[in-house]
Amino acid sequence: MLERDIVQKNPNIKWDDIADLHEAKRLLEEAVVLPMWMPEFFKGIRRPWKGVLMVGPPGTGKTMLAKAVATECGTTFFNVSSSTLTSKYRGESEKLVRLLFEMARFYAPSTIFIDEIDSLCSRRGSESEHEASRRVKSELLVQMDGISSHSEEPGKVVMVLAATNFPWDIDEALRRRLEKRIYIPLPNGLGREALLKINLREVKLEPNVNLKDIAAKLKGYSGADITNVCRDASMMSMRRKIAGLRPDQIKQLAKEELDLPVSVQDFSEAISKCNKSVSKEDLDKYEKWMSEFGST
DSSP: OHHHHHEESOOOOOGGGSOSOHHHHHHHIIIIIHHHHOTTTSOGGGOOOSEEEEEOSTTSSHHHHHHHHHHHHOOEEEEEOTTTTOOSSTTHHHHHHHHHHHHHHHTOSEEEEETTHHHHSBOTTOTTOOHHHHHHHHHHHHHHHHHHHHOOSTTOOEEEEEEESOGGGBOHHHHHHSOEEEEOOOOOHHHHHHHHHHHTTTSOBOTTOOHHHHHHHTTTOOHHHHHHHHHHHHHHHHHHHHTTOOHHHHHHOOHHHHOOOBOHHHHHHHHHHSOOSOOHHHHHHHHHHHHHHOBO
């Protein structure tokens, strides 16, 4: 069941598909790729990082980074969610956690990616915590600590890669095990421009479209928000063309009539319709948490 649900050999996302985030890419390469290339160096105190936690607002590319790790590093990719590890039978969930880590060691080098880890491993001892979820958390913590003891063979690296939008809800013991805690921020000016280029590489643009100016207007937008703006702008010409037409007339339209270059006006309209999804207060919370617990 786990194998059918989780093992993905190649998610097909390259480093180049992700704009900016050089520090995060460098750290992930150091944690995953270098131990595979130089196993004799990564021994003893230089052992590879067991866990990396990616923290940041929604839509900044945390899940894409995980997929790029799997593609670029050629490791087996275990994409785990809380539904994978829950069962109606008592004691079954902990066994699934143990089996997951045993499978990861078998397929090593491998990456176990746990998206939205706060849902699986929130703080222990809270009012609303159920005894069953407490046992799953304990098993996860035991297995994560046991990775290094089991994988003494060089090159047999098992790394836990986790992502969350709510780092302040994570259990303290898990925070210790995720040794590298990196902040994935909103894209800066250059990042926004690179994102626009990546999103618009299959679309024709009018010659007067200046991506630098558009990137400046998108300050405060996340990567997902910028993708939405590009999608909306690329559909504007089609919307204008089919306005007021009957279905049979729409079907007769030639592809050339609809596929027009995207103009500056299209972008202005799209930006006015798509608002940013991350507030200033949220960003302050992330920065405060990173200054206290960050480990880049």
